[in-house]
Amino acid sequence: MRKEVCLPKHVSEYPFRTDVAFPIHGVFGCWVDLYMGMVLCDLHSDNTCVRFVPLPEDYQMSSLPLARGRPSVHSTVGFINGDLKLVYMDGYDDEECPRDQVTISAWSYRYKGNFSIGEPGLGEWIRDHGTPLRVTDLWANMSVPGLPKRPPMCPVLSLSDADMVYFFSSDIAYVDGHIATKGEHVLCLDMRSKKVQSWRKCPPGRSFQLIPSLIGIPSHCY
16 A cells, blocks of 8 residues: 655655664554664554654764765664664764774664554653773673674664674675685674673675675574
């Protein structure tokens, strides 16, 4: 079934692009542009309501980059166990930011309405668990054999625990004109304790992509 809707001016005036999309309780559809914000749409209402929710002020960019790239490399949004969550890595795409000073933050969107009964209301983003986690502190508190000291990337929210986030880490690079790697890992990071809870090494022979399109995580996360 198709419905015609009037998009908010924040979306219609700028090149909104969907990076992530998911349903909320089967009532709302959510489309996320990881540079701009979220569009929420009541899928069951005859008078279709569309609302634009900007991302946190600390995250928002003053201007869109000339080359959009792939913001999913350093951020993601999802609806986990009733919570609308954002995870992002500040400084990841800033060439002037030292790699050990990149930080990882988690946010929750606290809404005044009730998503489960179709009342999204208005709300605000609240940072979870205090200060962001610096990548240098992450390296200092874990011992994973062969793990390169590079910022992890491609965050994936666990669907069973809103505070668990999976990251991909690799030392893959161009060497003498061809792609090579010493090892790749998937890390499970607990944003409450800010420590790696588990890790697994990717099997050899993976297709050598600088940015993977698929990341395998344990099945119990679903």
